[in-house]
Amino acid sequence: xxxxxxxxxxxxxxxKAQVLAYAEASGDYNPIHIxxxxxxxxxxxxxxxxxxxxxxxxxxxxTSDFGEQWLKTGGLKVRFKAPVFxxxxxxxxxxxxxxxAAAGSDxxxxxxxxxxDDGTIYITGKASVRxxx
Amino acid sequence: MNIDxxxxxxxxxxxxxxxxxxxxxxxxxxxGETNRVYSHGLTVPPLAVTAWLLKSVIxxxxxxxxxxxxxxxxxxxxxxxxxxxVTSHVEVEQNTQxxxxxxxTLTFLVNKNLDTVVKGKINLLIPVE
Numbered sequence: 001x002x003x004x005x006x007x008x009x010x011x012x013x014x015x016k017a018q019v020l021a022y023a024e025a026s027g028d029y030n031p032i033h034i035x036x037x038x039x040x041x042x043x044x045x046x047x048x049x050x051x052x053x054x055x056x057x058x059x060x061x062x063t064s065d066f067g068e069q070w071l072k073t074g075g076l077k078v079r080f081k082a083p084v085f086x087x088x089x090x091x092x093x094x095x096x097x098x099x100x101a102a103a104g105s106d107x108x109x110x111x112x113x114x115x116x117d118d119g120t121i122y123i124t125g126k127a128s129v130r131x132x133x
Numbered sequence: 134m135n136i137d138x139x140x141x142x143x144x145x146x147x148x149x150x151x152x153x154x155x156x157x158x159x160x161x162x163x164x165g166e167t168n169r170v171y172s173h174g175l176t177v178p179p180l181a182v183t184a185w186l187l188k189s190v191i192x193x194x195x196x197x198x199x200x201x202x203x204x205x206x207x208x209x210x211x212x213x214x215x216x217x218x219v220t221s222h223v224e225v226e227q228n229t230q231x232x233x234x235x236x237x238t239l240t241f242l243v244n245k246n247l248d249t250v251v252k253g254k255i256n257l258l259i260p261v262e
Binding site: 012018021022024026027028032038042050051052053055056057063064067068070071072073074075076077078079080125 | 166176179187198
């Protein structure tokens with residue numbers, strides 16, 4: 001398995017149907033995601049997409065680059081920095097920080113995240129995946 | 134139970150699920166996942182496992198509307214397939230309050246048989262009512 005310096009970015013535009021579908025699939029019906037009236041009274045001012053929905057775009061990027069190795073050995077440690085609203089376009093990013101020696105197999109460490117058209121960072125953090133020996 | 138009663142070190146009730154293809158397909162469709170490893174419909178994405186855990190945890194905690202998911206850690210240690218039964222083990226790591234927010238940190242393990250397949254940490258910001 002190679003250790004790409006830059007991971008292939010994924011672009012997604014979040015729509016209301018997707019947020020509702022995620023609520024239904026995950027069972028997360030927190031009104032901050034689906035109830036405009038409720039969300040209007042929060043500091044966000046309107047409904048926000050589930051953080052785990054946006055995080056799934058990073059997981060998709062990692063799966064795309066590392067396949068089953070990601071499913072078996074992947075790791076993510078992220079912060080949700082800013083809300084993603086319906087209509088926002090999200091771009092994933094990932095760049096190799098270093099490869100760390102570890103027992104059994106080396107570990108690739110990446111800086112990863114999601115950002116918007118205007119450069120807003122929605123999610124930032126680290127991802128790891130073990131190299132196949 | 135009131136959120137204040139969740140003390141550090143407290144273990145939440147274990148929950149169990151057998152993943153079925155309907156759940157996995159609904160998740161994959163919702164997130165728009167396109168990778169080939171999921172095309173046969175048998176593999177459960179690690180974040181779908183985590184989403185189930187969040188649902189079972191948040192459901193049991195009776196958190197107020199407006200709760201915000203502030204950070205997330207996961208480590209994958211094995212592949213979960215449709216038909217696999219997994220159990221969750223969740224512990225309260227931190228429950229503190231600053232200003233108008235409570236900070237709740239939970240650590241979790243998801244086990245298949247005796248093996249951990251996903252583990253991690255959830256940080257939630259809970260508005261003080």
